[in-house]
Amino acid sequence: MADVRVQAEVRDLTRIERIGAHSHIRGLGLDDALEARKVSQGMVGQNRARKAAGVILQMIKEGKIAGRAVLLAGQPGTGKTAIAMGMAKALGEETPFAMMASSEIFSLEMSKTEALTQAFRKAIGVRIKEETEIIEGEVVEIEIDRPEAGNVSKTGKLTLKTTEMETIYDLGQKMIESLLKEKVSAGDVITIDKASGRISRLGRSFTRSRDYDAMGPQTRFVQCPEGELQKRKEVVHVVTLHEIDVINSRTQGFLALFSGDTGEIRHEVREQIDLKVAEWREEGKAEIVPGVLFIDEVHMLDIECFSFLNRALENDMAPVLVVATNRGITKIRGTQYKSPHGIPIDLLDRLLIISTEPYSEKEIRLILDIRCEEEDVEMTDDAKELLTKIGFETSLRYAIQLITAASIVCMKRKATEVDIEDIGKVYSMFVDVKRSTQFMMEYQEQYMYNEVPEAVPAAPASDPMES
Numbered sequence: 001m002a003d004v005r006v007q008a009e010v011r012d013l014t015r016i017e018r019i020g021a022h023s024h025i026r027g028l029g030l031d032d033a034l035e036a037r038k039v040s041q042g043m044v045g046q047n048r049a050r051k052a053a054g055v056i057l058q059m060i061k062e063g064k065i066a067g068r069a070v071l072l073a074g075q076p077g078t079g080k081t082a083i084a085m086g087m088a089k090a091l092g093e094e095t096p097f098a099m100m101a102s103s104e105i106f107s108l109e110m111s112k113t114e115a116l117t118q119a120f121r122k123a124i125g126v127r128i129k130e131e132t133e134i135i136e137g138e139v140v141e142i143e144i145d146r147p148e149a150g151n152v153s154k155t156g157k158l159t160l161k162t163t164e165m166e167t168i169y170d171l172g173q174k175m176i177e178s179l180l181k182e183k184v185s186a187g188d189v190i191t192i193d194k195a196s197g198r199i200s201r202l203g204r205s206f207t208r209s210r211d212y213d214a215m216g217p218q219t220r221f222v223q224c225p226e227g228e229l230q231k232r233k234e235v236v237h238v239v240t241l242h243e244i245d246v247i248n249s250r251t252q253g254f255l256a257l258f259s260g261d262t263g264e265i266r267h268e269v270r271e272q273i274d275l276k277v278a279e280w281r282e283e284g285k286a287e288i289v290p291g292v293l294f295i296d297e298v299h300m301l302d303i304e305c306f307s308f309l310n311r312a313l314e315n316d317m318a319p320v321l322v323v324a325t326n327r328g329i330t331k332i333r334g335t336q337y338k339s340p341h342g343i344p345i346d347l348l349d350r351l352l353i354i355s356t357e358p359y360s361e362k363e364i365r366l367i368l369d370i371r372c373e374e375e376d377v378e379m380t381d382d383a384k385e386l387l388t389k390i391g392f393e394t395s396l397r398y399a400i401q402l403i404t405a406a407s408i409v410c411m412k413r414k415a416t417e418v419d420i421e422d423i424g425k426v427y428s429m430f431v432d433v434k435r436s437t438q439f440m441m442e443y444q445e446q447y448m449y450n451e452v453p454e455a456v457p458a459a460p461a462s463d464p465m466e467s
């Protein structure tokens with residue numbers, strides 16, 4: 001590998017937005033003093049945890065701390081994942097946020113430590129400054145010569161001007177194609193990247209605004225550039241270390257970034273990249289942007305992974321690690337020992353712990369309001385009240401799931417607003433965990449692999465001593 005390549009284009013992927021479990025979360029909903037607003041950016045309640053997350057975010061933005069770790073701990077459905085998503089949204093485009101579920105490390109294709117290393121490197125950005133030479137000017141004239149008989153490649157001339165000068169450039173086949181593709185015509189202000197030959201149209205020159213009437217409302221007018229035609233321009237882009245790794249690992253190439261099928265990356269590749277990045281940092285060409293690595297359901301990691309995390313956090317390029325779990329005191333995977341959250345004490349000691357609390361009925365109502373809006377479901381107040389009760393008695397998740405189901409039932413009866421009867425219908429159609437457990441307790445003998453009697457010796461029906 002002669003040189004470390006960085007491809008900026010891979011970041012321009014567009015995502016298709018679907019309504020997911022957390023799509024209503026647009027941030028943490030904090031004010032400038034980091035106080036949680038009651039309802040903001042899709043977030044409701046959980047004020048202390050949100051504020052704490054805001055403080056962590058501030059630390060991340062200042063970029064000073066490396067290798068800090070935060071644990072979001074609390075009962076199921078109390079918004080731990082939601083808060084992590086809020087942090088991701090609040091961080092903005094530039095700071096990388098990588099997220100993974102702990103179970104992802106149990107893949108057959110790569111070792112656990114490789115999976116974790118990749119996750120860490122996805123959370124570390126490199127801001128790279130590059131100076132490129134460009135030609136920027138207003139198009140005066142494009143002349144494309146007719147190819148002579150027997151000659152396929154076209155040639156031509158392009159006249160560009162600034163307010164001070166005018167120059168004629170010779171055009172080759174490739175440039176002509178790009179000009180045609182960009183639909184460049186006289187009066188456009190364009191830039192040509194000298195290294196790649198890429199042409200971009202900035203807009204139409206103000207001087208042409210009068211004599212051109214076939215313009216749509218989208219036409220953008222710009223000033224004719226001043227000064228010289230050739231300019232140096234600084235472009236800044238942020239790529240993650242993982243992206244650089246993948247692009248430079250010869251077996252995969254950057255296409256692996258699209259398929260996600262990166263496989264293991266050789267140690268030497270990473271070493272070389274780290275050296276190169278350190279060199280760039282010294283030369284002032286690059287800066288490290290530590291981001292956030294979020295590992296959900298962290299109790300699924302095992303002792304090897306935890307020990308990896310311990311060490312990885314000590315690296316000075318380490319991102320901020322945010323982990324979440326809903327477990328209490330439980331066995332650490334891969335050992336016989338129990339510990340709080342299933343996390344070894346030495347790692348636990350490095351974590352700042354944010355705990356989340358169960359929601360009040362009022363807060364559940366507000367979250368359901370937001371979800372109805374997100375899912376475009378009209379619902380009467382009575383129905384919402386009932387759904388809130390259901391959410392409070394069973395779980396917030398269950399209530400959220402009923403929204404879509406109820407709206408389908410409502411559509412079937414050709415109504416536009418979900419009412420109590422629809423909620424009632426889906427409530428009996430889909431059982432929640434409590435009712436399901438109840439049902440299991442009653443009818444367990446009729447199911448296969450029924451093991452409950454052993455586990456719950458107190459169950460009176462199956463107690464042989466009583467009969």
Ligand SMILES: Nc1ncnc2c1ncn2[C@@H]1O[C@H](COP(=O)(O)OP(=O)(O)OP(=O)(O)O)[C@@H](O)[C@H]1O
Nearest residue numbers: 021022042043044046076077078079080081082326
């Ligand atoms: N404070 C909140 N404001 C708005 N929506 C919330 C809030 N808390 C939770 N939700 C929503 O409620 C649902 C359940 O929350 P979430 O998935 O974050 O729970 P969790 O704490 O991660 O639970 P688990 O421990 O089971 O993973 C999600 O759809 C989430 O977006």
Ligand SMILES: [Mg+2]
Nearest residue numbers: 080081296324
């Ligand atoms: Mg979760």
